[in-house]
Amino acid sequence: MVKQVIRTIVLMLFSHLSYSQVTPDCTTAVPICNNTPVNGGSNGFGIDDFNGAASSGCLERTTTGYIESNSVWYRFRTSASGELGFNIGHDSSEDWDFALYRASDCTNLGDPIRCNFFDNSDNKSFVGVGEDPTGDSSSVHYEDWLQVNAGEDYYLLINNFSNVNSGFSIQFTGNIFTTNPTDALDCSIINNLLGAPVAACEGDSINLDATTTGATSYEWYSDTGSGFQLISGETNSTLNVSTSAQYRVVVNTPTGNIISDVQVVFNPIPVTNAVSDELFCYSSNIFDLSTKDSEALGIQDASIFMVSYHLSLADAISGANPISKQFSKSPGQEDIFVRTYSLTNPDCFDASQNFSINAVVSPELSFDEEVTLCENSAGIVIGETMPNPAYTYAWNTGEVTPNISVTEAGEYTLTATNSVGALHCEASRTVQVNMSQLPTITDVEIEDFQANSKVTILTDLDGDFEYRLDDGAYQSSNSFADVSGGMHTVTMRDLFGCGEVTENIVVVGFSPIFSPNGDVLNESWHIDGLSELSSPIVTIYDRYGKLIAQMTEFSPGWDGNFNGRPLPSTDYWFKLSYLDNDGNRVYAKYLQSHFSLRR
Numbered sequence: 001m002v003k004q005v006i007r008t009i010v011l012m013l014f015s016h017l018s019y020s021q022v023t024p025d026c027t028t029a030v031p032i033c034n035n036t037p038v039n040g041g042s043n044g045f046g047i048d049d050f051n052g053a054a055s056s057g058c059l060e061r062t063t064t065g066y067i068e069s070n071s072v073w074y075r076f077r078t079s080a081s082g083e084l085g086f087n088i089g090h091d092s093s094e095d096w097d098f099a100l101y102r103a104s105d106c107t108n109l110g111d112p113i114r115c116n117f118f119d120n121s122d123n124k125s126f127v128g129v130g131e132d133p134t135g136d137s138s139s140v141h142y143e144d145w146l147q148v149n150a151g152e153d154y155y156l157l158i159n160n161f162s163n164v165n166s167g168f169s170i171q172f173t174g175n176i177f178t179t180n181p182t183d184a185l186d187c188s189i190i191n192n193l194l195g196a197p198v199a200a201c202e203g204d205s206i207n208l209d210a211t212t213t214g215a216t217s218y219e220w221y222s223d224t225g226s227g228f229q230l231i232s233g234e235t236n237s238t239l240n241v242s243t244s245a246q247y248r249v250v251v252n253t254p255t256g257n258i259i260s261d262v263q264v265v266f267n268p269i270p271v272t273n274a275v276s277d278e279l280f281c282y283s284s285n286i287f288d289l290s291t292k293d294s295e296a297l298g299i300q301d302a303s304i305f306m307v308s309y310h311l312s313l314a315d316a317i318s319g320a321n322p323i324s325k326q327f328s329k330s331p332g333q334e335d336i337f338v339r340t341y342s343l344t345n346p347d348c349f350d351a352s353q354n355f356s357i358n359a360v361v362s363p364e365l366s367f368d369e370e371v372t373l374c375e376n377s378a379g380i381v382i383g384e385t386m387p388n389p390a391y392t393y394a395w396n397t398g399e400v401t402p403n404i405s406v407t408e409a410g411e412y413t414l415t416a417t418n419s420v421g422a423l424h425c426e427a428s429r430t431v432q433v434n435m436s437q438l439p440t441i442t443d444v445e446i447e448d449f450q451a452n453s454k455v456t457i458l459t460d461l462d463g464d465f466e467y468r469l470d471d472g473a474y475q476s477s478n479s480f481a482d483v484s485g486g487m488h489t490v491t492m493r494d495l496f497g498c499g500e501v502t503e504n505i506v507v508v509g510f511s512p513i514f515s516p517n518g519d520v521l522n523e524s525w526h527i528d529g530l531s532e533l534s535s536p537i538v539t540i541y542d543r544y545g546k547l548i549a550q551m552t553e554f555s556p557g558w559d560g561n562f563n564g565r566p567l568p569s570t571d572y573w574f575k576l577s578y579l580d581n582d583g584n585r586v587y588a589k590y591l592q593s594h595f596s597l598r599r
Contacts, residue, residue, distance in 0.1 A: 022072050025049060026106035029073035029155055032170070033187035033196055042070040042160045049073075049106060049157075057099050057115035059159065070160035074170070078148045079186040082176035085130020085145050086156075089169045089343045091303055094162040095120040096127055100146075104153035112157075114143040119161070125306065125343065130173050133346065135308060135322035145174060151186075169344040193260035194249060201348035202266050204242070210249040211237040212258060221248040242266065267345040270305040272338050273298040275355040281425035282359035287329040289336070296338050296353065303343070310337045316351035333358040363391050363416035365429035367403075372463060374436040374498040379407040382431045383414050391416045409435040436498030439465055444490060444505050444590040446483075453507050455480045457490050464495040483507050485529030506533065506576065506588035515598045516560040524557030525595060533578040535585075541573045548572065560597050569599045 023030055024046030045068035050056055053067065062069040078084065090096050099112035114129050118140045126132050127141040158168065176184045190196045193210055200206050210218060220239050221228040223246040231239070241247060244266045251258040275295045278287070293307045308322040315321045316337035323336075334357050341349035365384060373380050383403030387393065393402045396413040406412060413430040440459055447454040456479045457467050466474040468491040469483065478492075485507050493500030509528035516523050530536040530553035540549040540558055548567065549558045560567055572595060576588040 024068065024071045024073065026073045026109070026155060026157070029075040029106070031189040032074050032076050033185040033190060042072045042158065042165060045069060045071045049109075056109075057112035058117040059097060059099050059112075059115060059157075060117075062161070068157070068159060070165060072158045074156045074158070075189070076154055076156070077186040077189050078152045078154075078176070078184070079150050080176050080180035080184045081149045082147075082179055082184075083130075083145045083174040084148045084176050084184075085128060085173040087126045087128040087130070087133050087171040087173060088158060089126050089171065091164070091166040092120070092123040092125045094160065094164055094166060096168060097159045097161060098127065099157045099159075100129065101155045101157070102152060103155055106155065109155060114146060116141055116143055133171070133173075133308065133319075133322065134306060135324045137324055148176065171346060192262065193251070193258060194247070194262035197263035198265070199345050199347070200264065200266050201269050201342075201345065203269065204266065206241050206264055208239045208241060208247055208249070208262060208264075209237065210239075210251055210260060212251045212253065214253050214255075215251050216254065217252045219250040219252075221250070222246070223248070265345075267342045267348045268304070269348045270297075270300055270340040270342065270350050272296050272307075272340040272350045272353040275338055275353050277355050278357045279423060280357075280359060281362045281423065282329070282331045283362040283425075283427070285328050285330065287327045287357060287359070288325065289323070289327050290325040292338075292355070296340050300340075306341055306343050306346075308339045308341070310339060311335075313337050313351065313354070316354075319346055319349070327357075329357060329359050331359050331361045360420045360423055360425050361418060362425040363388065363418050363427040365414065365416055365427055367414075367429065367431065369430065370432045370434065370462075372434050372436050372494065372496050372498070373406070373409060374496055377407070379405040380433070381405050382412060382433065384416070388416075388418075391418050393417075406433055409433050434463075436494060436496060437461060437463070438499040439463075439492045439494055439501045441490065441492055441501055441503050444503065446505070446507055446590065452482050452484055453509070455483045455488075455490065455505065455507065457492055459492065465492055466495060467492055485509065486532030503589065504580070506578070506591055508532075508576065508588075508591070510595065513596045513598055514560070516566070517599050524559050525597070526551070526555070526557030527574075527576065530576075533576075534580075536576060536578045539575050539577075541575075542567075543571065543573070560599075566599070567597065569597050571596050 022042060024042070024044050026049040045064060045066050048066050050067045054061055056067050059067050061067055088096055088098060097117045100114040101109040102113050103109045116127055124139060124141050126134065129143045130145050132139040132142055172185065187196050194208055198206050215237065218235055218237050220231040220234040222231055223229070228248050239247070241264055244264060246261060246263050248259065248261045273296055275292055289309050293302065296307045297305060310316040310322060316339040319339060319341070335354055336357060337351065337354040339349055339351045367383055371380055371382060381403055384393070385403060387402035394400050394415050395404060397404065411430050411432055413428055415426055415428045418425045440461055441457055442460045443458040445456040445458060447456065455469065466476055467478050468474045469480045470489055488505050488507060489502050490505055491500055491502045508530065511522065511525060514522040514525040527538055536553050538551040539547060542548055548562050551558060574593065576591050577585050578588070580586050
């Protein structure tokens with residue numbers, strides 16, 4: 001798994017400022033870089049940045065008639081090379097899509113290099129490029145990592161397709177932040193005395209520095225939702241802040257005033273509650289770690305805080321290598337380290353708790369679940385023939401041995417138990433003992449009814465059988481290829497020698513369609529191979545059972561007429577009879593079929 005280093009762009013919580021860094025148009029895209037908070041939400045779709053196009057990558061027109069729907073545009077520039085991704089965190093009940101363009105000009109965006117439009121019917125909290133931070137490696141809401149070079153410009157379009165719009169955060173990820181943790185993205189695109197907006201955690205102290213050569217005085221203001229208010233007594237060139245607000249400095253100089261604003265957002269730090277150890281019976285290799293989320297969160301809001309799990313404390317602290325919530329667990333004990341973090345700023349986290357998972361092996365029973373018992377036999381042995389001496393065994397018959405001998409049909413259930421202390425891991429397996437039945441041929445399928453045909457023996461019985469054509473060798477397959485025309489015998493028997501059955505069949509050929517329309521082709525319907533039979537007679541019927549025609553091996557075929565009048569285009573049925581070796585007239589048992597007349 002790729003090591004994830006996250007740089008966060010957090011959700012702004014001030015409603016009256018929510019549009020100051022949200023723009024629905026590419027030409028006014030908000031510049032972002034390392035540790036830059038982005039206001040959440042979106043509002044309308046502004047101008048049509050795609051000039052009436054029907055689609056852009058995976059995004060298509062919405063009911064508004066535009067590709068954009070509650071759209072937000074951002075831009076950023078890389079200042080290093082490597083692997084780059086991002087997570088767009090949002091309320092799990094909402095549906096957010098995105099398209100990423102490698103471009104420096106809104107009039108020449110081209111096709112997106114990454115795009116995702118899957119609906120959020122599975123209630124995921126992230127969509128983006130790279131890896132889902134929850135460890136869900138199968139999420140359809142993630143596109144492949146992006147390989148970037150220094151100096152590349154990008155535009156990011158984020159669309160909202162929900163009826164609600166609670167906002168979102170953006171978190172940059174990838175090894176580009178391992179090699180360049182402070183300058184992976186170019187902040188020079190943000191021209192501001194106080195620098196880029198700041199994402200911090202509660203309890204942090206952020207120093208805003210407005211030092212300006214030649215300044216005569218400084219005035220500091222803050223806006224927490226009701227407009228900028230002067231911060232009394234703050235006249236230095238720097239200001240330490242610890243609460244979320246929009247801050248402004250007015251720098252007085254002999255040549256005029258300089259005014260600069262910056263956003264600072266402090267996200268709450270969660271507390272990881274104690275998580276109980278798990279002792280359970282191992283019956284599959286998957287343990288659902290999401291069942292532990294509620295323990296770690298306690299009463300904390302699951303829509304604000306996330307929980308990830310790691311195999312080491314170092315990984316939990318750094319947020320690297322989160323393991324899948326569908327954890328592939330091997331038998332035995334393993335320590336799991338818990339990281340609880342802010343959805344909008346994963347740098348605000350607590351990794352103080354861990355718990356153990358101890359998976360006790362459940363017995364595996366591997367004997368056959370269905371066996372055949374021939375009538376009048378001395379019995380058959382069922383159950384485990386290679387038992388584990390550490391397990392105990394018990395049958396529903398009251399016997400306590402790994403295997404038993406049975407002489408009657410029925411269901412026999414064996415339960416094996418592996419006990420570790422007070423934990424008892426059990427596995428049961430039922431054997432269905434069937435008394436042998438005389439093999440029965442339900443049907444014989446003669447494919448295509450050609451002179452050399454494929455013959456398949458069909459039966460309704462469940463069992464182990466083998467098959468033979470005429471005097472040939474027995475085979476496990478119930479199909480025979482290239483069977484010549486004429487009379488044949490097919491035999492079916494079970495592998496335990498409990499019986500066999502033989503049937504006589506007739507293989508002939510006929511066309512499923514004929515068209516007596518005067519074009520010389522397919523003018524009559526006939527059966528090939530009748531000469532291989534003794535005194536064959538073919539009778540033809542309509543769908544109501546009315547006798548239409550009768551043919552022998554010497555007949556030229558049926559021309560589609562009845563009493564000299566042409567019959568309509570439809571399906572007709574036929575039967576074939578012949579004399580068997582004892583001189584009895586019999587019908588070909590598996591050869592009652594139909595054909596079509598077309599005009």
